Amino acid sequence: MKAKELIINAIRIAGDVILVNLAFLLAFKLRFIERITT
Incomplete structure (x- = not known):
């Protein structure tokens, strides 16, 4: 494989990991907010 590839x-994998982490944090925050409001 070439260095560019x-x-x-690596960038694609890092981006996917970051997106998953952001989605998890958003879901956690939404659940936390729902618990406070109810």
Whole structure:
């Protein structure tokens, strides 16, 4: 594999991990807010 391909794959994986973490945090915050409001 070329260096560029490895870098692109690493960026894609990092981006996917970040998106999953953000989605998890958003879901957690929404649940927490719902618990406070109810």
